[in-house]
Amino acid sequence: MNALIILAHGSRRKESNLEIKKLAEKVKTLAESDYSVVDYAYLEIAEPNLLYCIDKTVEKGMTEITVLPYFLNSGVHVERDIPAIIETATEKHPDCKFKVSSCIGMSEEMPAMILERAKL
Amino acid sequence: MNALIILAHGSRRKESNLEIKKLAEKVKTLAESDYSVVDYAYLEIAEPNLLYCIDKTVEKGMTEITVLPYFLNSGVHVERDIPAIIETATEKHPDCKFKVSSCIGMSEEMPAMILERAKL
Numbered sequence: 001m002n003a004l005i006i007l008a009h010g011s012r013r014k015e016s017n018l019e020i021k022k023l024a025e026k027v028k029t030l031a032e033s034d035y036s037v038v039d040y041a042y043l044e045i046a047e048p049n050l051l052y053c054i055d056k057t058v059e060k061g062m063t064e065i066t067v068l069p070y071f072l073n074s075g076v077h078v079e080r081d082i083p084a085i086i087e088t089a090t091e092k093h094p095d096c097k098f099k100v101s102s103c104i105g106m107s108e109e110m111p112a113m114i115l116e117r118a119k120l
Numbered sequence: 121m122n123a124l125i126i127l128a129h130g131s132r133r134k135e136s137n138l139e140i141k142k143l144a145e146k147v148k149t150l151a152e153s154d155y156s157v158v159d160y161a162y163l164e165i166a167e168p169n170l171l172y173c174i175d176k177t178v179e180k181g182m183t184e185i186t187v188l189p190y191f192l193n194s195g196v197h198v199e200r201d202i203p204a205i206i207e208t209a210t211e212k213h214p215d216c217k218f219k220v221s222s223c224i225g226m227s228e229e230m231p232a233m234i235l236e237r238a239k240l
Contacts, residue, residue, distance in 0.1 A: 004238055008192070016193035019225065026231040034235065068238045072128070072192060072224075073136035101238050104192075105139065109233055111146040115154065116229070118124050118188045118221050 002064035003037035003057045007050055007082065009071065010042030017046045020070070037062055043077055050082070054089045054096075064097045065089075072105035122184035123157035123177045127170055127202065129191065130162030137166045140190070157182055163197055170202070174209045184217045185209075192225035 006027060008020040020040050028038035037060055041053035048056075050067070057065055067086065069078050086098050107113075126147060128140040140160050148158035157180055161173035168176075170187070177185055187206065189198050206218050227233075 004235075006234060011193060011195055013193075013195050016195045019193055023225075023230065023234075027234050030231045031235055066238050068234055070192060070234070072190060073131060073133075073139055075131055075133050075136045101240055104230075104234060104237055105143075107233050107237050109229075109236070110143065110224075111150045113227050113229055113233065114126060114143075114147050114188055114190070114224060115124075115151055117224055117227050118186050120221055 001036050001060075001062050002066065003039065003060075003062040004031065004035045005050070005053055005057065005065060005067045006038070006040045006070050007067050008040065008042055009077065010044045010046035012045055017042065023070075035066075036060075043081060050085050051089060051092075054093070058093045058096050063095065064099070066099045066101060068101045069103040071103040074103055074106065078103045121156050121180075121182050122186065123159065123180075123182040124151065124155040125170070125173055125177065125185060125187045126158070126160045126190050127187050128160065128162055129197065130164045130166035132165055137162065143190075155186075156180075163201060170205050171209060171212075174213070178213045178216050183215065184219070186219045186221060188221045189223040191223040194223055194226065198223050 006024050011017055024040035031038050039053055041048050041050040071078050090098055126144050131137055144160035151158050159173055161168050161170040191198050210218055
């Protein structure tokens with residue numbers, strides 16, 4: 001029983017946070033049976049935060065959780081803040097396996113996506 | 121003679137800014153003859169800033185410049201700050217045609233990219 005959590009920075013702007021919620025819904029549809037749960041969380045400012053989202057996901061019986069940092073750069077948030085939260089989560093839920101993928105900005109397909117978007 | 125400028129937020133972290141430079145190089149290679157110039161700029165904190173980058177691009181003889189906001193959300197930067205800079209650039213370079221694409225986070229392929237990245 002595995003889950004995917006899309007982790008965004010979080011914004012003071014409600015519409016930006018809503019964009020993440022909608023994105024997670026699209027990912028959920030596309031994921032089909034790859035993940036039993038697809039959810040989203042925010043690192044700062046907005047709720048739900050990552051630890052709360054993880055707790056809720058574990059309560060649903062998930063035993064493997066992948067966190068995808070929805071960040072364009074591998075900065076302090078990605079390299080320090082997120083691993084620190086995952087460490088806390090691992091201590092809290094020792095029977096759950098956690099994985100953090102590299103951030104979305106590291107995608108090899110990003111240059112092609114940029115060219116595609118620039119046309120629109 | 122058209123140009124593409126990838127506009128990132130800009131970071132205090134040198135490595136993050138360097139990631140944008142490298143990304144622009146990859147886009148340039150992939151773009152082949154689509155753009156005569158592919159460059160990058162930062163909205164805040166880091167240099168080159170957008171207006172400077174535009175000036176330099178116009179000096180190279182470019183008559184059409186597409187700015188791609190390398191942002192995940194359509195927040196204040198995308199909706200207010202970038203259009204304001206483009207307005208200034210348009211007044212300064214009336215013979216150059218400017219286009220601002222929607223931000224990279226709006227890409228329809230983003231949900232698929234998230235699922236792909238989550239596997240790694």
